[in-house]
Amino acid sequence: MTQKTKSYQVMIVDDERNMCELIETDLRLRGISSRWYTSAQDAMEAIHEYEFEVILTDVRMPVTTGLQLCEQLTQNRPDIPVVVMTAFGSMETAVNAMRSGAYDFITKPIEMDLLAITLQRAIQHRRLTEQVRLLESNHNSAAMFGDILGQSPVMRKLYDHLSQVASSDAAVLITGESGTGKELVARSIHAGSRRSDKPFVAINCAAINENLLESELFGHVKGAFTDARGERKGLFIEAEGGTLLLDEMGELPLSMQAKLLRALEERKIRPVGSDKEFPFNVRVLTATNRDLETAVSEGRFREDLYYRVNVIKIELPPLRSRGADILRLAEYFLKQFASSEKKPISGLADGVAEKLFSYSWPGNVRELRNVMERAVALTRYDKITVEDLPEKIRNFKGGTVFIGGLDPEELVSMEEIERRYITHVLEAVDGNQTQAARILGLDRKTIYRKLKQSEDQDMK
Numbered sequence: 001m002t003q004k005t006k007s008y009q010v011m012i013v014d015d016e017r018n019m020c021e022l023i024e025t026d027l028r029l030r031g032i033s034s035r036w037y038t039s040a041q042d043a044m045e046a047i048h049e050y051e052f053e054v055i056l057t058d059v060r061m062p063v064t065t066g067l068q069l070c071e072q073l074t075q076n077r078p079d080i081p082v083v084v085m086t087a088f089g090s091m092e093t094a095v096n097a098m099r100s101g102a103y104d105f106i107t108k109p110i111e112m113d114l115l116a117i118t119l120q121r122a123i124q125h126r127r128l129t130e131q132v133r134l135l136e137s138n139h140n141s142a143a144m145f146g147d148i149l150g151q152s153p154v155m156r157k158l159y160d161h162l163s164q165v166a167s168s169d170a171a172v173l174i175t176g177e178s179g180t181g182k183e184l185v186a187r188s189i190h191a192g193s194r195r196s197d198k199p200f201v202a203i204n205c206a207a208i209n210e211n212l213l214e215s216e217l218f219g220h221v222k223g224a225f226t227d228a229r230g231e232r233k234g235l236f237i238e239a240e241g242g243t244l245l246l247d248e249m250g251e252l253p254l255s256m257q258a259k260l261l262r263a264l265e266e267r268k269i270r271p272v273g274s275d276k277e278f279p280f281n282v283r284v285l286t287a288t289n290r291d292l293e294t295a296v297s298e299g300r301f302r303e304d305l306y307y308r309v310n311v312i313k314i315e316l317p318p319l320r321s322r323g324a325d326i327l328r329l330a331e332y333f334l335k336q337f338a339s340s341e342k343k344p345i346s347g348l349a350d351g352v353a354e355k356l357f358s359y360s361w362p363g364n365v366r367e368l369r370n371v372m373e374r375a376v377a378l379t380r381y382d383k384i385t386v387e388d389l390p391e392k393i394r395n396f397k398g399g400t401v402f403i404g405g406l407d408p409e410e411l412v413s414m415e416e417i418e419r420r421y422i423t424h425v426l427e428a429v430d431g432n433q434t435q436a437a438r439i440l441g442l443d444r445k446t447i448y449r450k451l452k453q454s455e456d457q458d459m460k
């Protein structure tokens with residue numbers, strides 16, 4: 001998980017630093033947040049670090065031009081509209097930019113009022129497209145919610161819950177094993193809330209030393225401690241109006257728990273070394289992969305803070321309990337990586353689905369994503385083969401013993417094992433017989449016959 005993530009409305013890319021600063025200042029005065037980069041390379045890297053709603057780029061830049069950047073962006077992040085700045089009178093460049101996937105163009109010298117309108121229109125366009133995508137994906141039997149993918153019954157229930165949660169302002173505690181998508185869920189809650197045009201900031205409480213955590217969260221004044229050369233705002237102020245995710249909340253030291261509780265109760269923070277308090281308007285979400293109730297009963301976590309952050313609880317299921325979602329996610333990641341690696345990979349070869357199914361996925365969706373990324377990079381074929389999977393998955397034996405609730409001590413016939421396994425696979429794919437047939441390597445008629453046979457056997 002990223003330690004800190006933030007969203008801005010506009011990314012500015014121009015090799016002339018002065019131009020960037022000029023635009024940033026003008027946009028700030030109009031209430032539009034932005035961040036600038038002086039090369040396309042830096043811009044491409046920043047896309048992974050921060051969220052942007054629109055990108056404004058100059059066309060003429062050394063090394064990678066604005067047009068090339070535009071092409072790269074439309075492939076990697078087609079959801080972010082790009083507005084290009086072209087020199088006055090170079091209509092041909094503007095046309096080329098639109099061909100490379102730009103949303104709009106504006107000519108230099110820039111007329112700031114026009115720029116602001118163009119950018120706002122692009123932002124509006126993006127929000128509408130996002131909403132349509134969200135509505136469509138919810139309509140398509142709730143296969144997705146924002147960027148969260150999954151169709152298993154437990155995920156569908158989660159989507160219903162999330163849409164209610166997003167519209168309220170209540171504190172939410174998100175629990176689940178590592179890699180189950182807690183940060184993703186927090187982002188979706190923010191994206192679906194009325195705070196969505198304000199920042200989303202996430203901090204991993206376990207990754208920061210206890211002494212620094214207080215100033216990271218609440219800020220500090222100049223000279224508050226030896227290394228505090230300048231002043232720092234702190235994340236509560238950075239997230240003003242938006243959402244702050246405190247991840248790995250279970251790792252928060254007791255001394256910080258007391259300070260956080262006071263801040264949440266009074267809705268005010270006091271920067272380290274300051275005698276002034278500052279009010280904040282931030283929705284606080286927390287996430288943990290620890291059992292906080294046990295931590296409370298063992299005195300490691302304050303009960304009063306637990307109740308304050310746990311107004312609504314969202315529990316994310318481990319991947320191994322989500323049946324067919326394993327395959328859906330695998331295919332989703334496969335498509336993503338195949339497109340970014342530009343490899344023509346069309347799906348999973350025979351035998352891969354069974355391997356993915358029977359593995360226990362201790363690292364959950366993150367592990368599956370990494371496995372698919374590696375497989376796409378490794379494969380020499382147009383499908384992912386069993387050889388492209390890591391050894392621990394190829395040779396995994398653990399899962400099968402428990403299929404169909406089979407006790408390792410229980411001795412049953414091969415037919416019975418077959419019947420239980422077929423039933424297990426059918427349940428896992430929500431009764432989709434075509435998919436079950438593909439995984440089992442049997443045709444649908446044979447599946448039906450085998451289940452029928454054992455039913456007849458039971459009747460005798």
Ligand SMILES: Nc1ncnc2c1ncn2[C@@H]1O[C@H](COP(=O)(O)OP(=O)(O)OP(=O)(O)O)[C@@H](O)[C@H]1O
Nearest residue numbers: 001147148149150178179180181182183184365366
């Ligand atoms: N349902 C899902 N659909 C699509 N991608 C998912 C889903 N769940 C998780 N991911 C992806 O898996 C990775 C891990 O997710 P995330 O960082 O949200 O997990 P986490 O529970 O916060 O992990 P940790 O506890 O280790 O911080 C991310 O790349 C995320 O985008």
